Amino acid sequence: MRWVITHRMMRVPRVLILYASITGNTQQIALMLAKFLDSYGVKTELVTPEIFTFGDLQPYQGLLIGTYTYGNDANIPDEMLDVYEWLQDQNLKGLPFGVFGSGDLYYGSNKFCKASLSFQNLLIKCGGESVYHPVKVDKYPDFDDDIQEIQKLACHLATEMKEWRHGVCRINKSFL
Numbered sequence: 001m002r003w004v005i006t007h008r009m010m011r012v013p014r015v016l017i018l019y020a021s022i023t024g025n026t027q028q029i030a031l032m033l034a035k036f037l038d039s040y041g042v043k044t045e046l047v048t049p050e051i052f053t054f055g056d057l058q059p060y061q062g063l064l065i066g067t068y069t070y071g072n073d074a075n076i077p078d079e080m081l082d083v084y085e086w087l088q089d090q091n092l093k094g095l096p097f098g099v100f101g102s103g104d105l106y107y108g109s110n111k112f113c114k115a116s117l118s119f120q121n122l123l124i125k126c127g128g129e130s131v132y133h134p135v136k137v138d139k140y141p142d143f144d145d146d147i148q149e150i151q152k153l154a155c156h157l158a159t160e161m162k163e164w165r166h167g168v169c170r171i172n173k174s175f176l
């Protein structure tokens with residue numbers, strides 16, 4: 001018997017976007033990522049650590065972690081420390097992931113978005129598959145360059161999940 005796979009039967013990939021934001025800059029990046037992913041046919045779940053149920057990552061085919069940077073030493077914000085600890089116990093082998101965050105260049109290039117970089121390193125250490133470099137935005141994502149970077153991250157993640165939907169990305173190839 002031959003099986004015919006219809007569009008309806010295709011499994012829609014699901015991405016967890018877990019982020020923290022105080023003044024709304026990182027939240028805006030998260031919302032833009034969700035919008036781009038939605039346009040590529042990828043379902044997203046946007047959550048902050050305060051409302052996130054720390055279960056396992058089994059229901060998700062992709063992961064996006066977003067954070068601002070804070071404190072005297074470019075720290076991970078308190079509310080993301082729980083996320084950091086939780087991730088250390090997860091089996092992330094082969095899970096496509098991306099990291100993003102807002103910071104402020106005023107604090108110097110060594111400290112700029114350092115918390116995002118800490119998550120990038122952790123996720124790689126835990127076996128995740130980085131789909132793109134960390135997207136670091138200076139304050140609010142209102143420049144074209146920022147928006148292109150955000151779109152590229154979404155596109156790379158969507159493309160990485162091609163076993164669920166092939167060729168989902170339809171952005172200007174010159175951005176890639």
Ligand SMILES: Cc1cc2nc3c(=O)[nH]c(=O)nc-3n(C[C@H](O)[C@H](O)[C@H](O)COP(=O)(O)O)c2cc1C
Nearest residue numbers: 021022023024025026068069071074103104112113
């Ligand atoms: C006390 C304090 C310390 C900060 N330290 C850093 C830092 O080390 N590196 C950095 O990139 N941004 C730093 N920032 C800037 C924030 O990360 C930045 O304002 C960011 O856009 C806030 O994101 P949110 O709007 O998502 O909360 C600091 C901000 C404050 C108030």
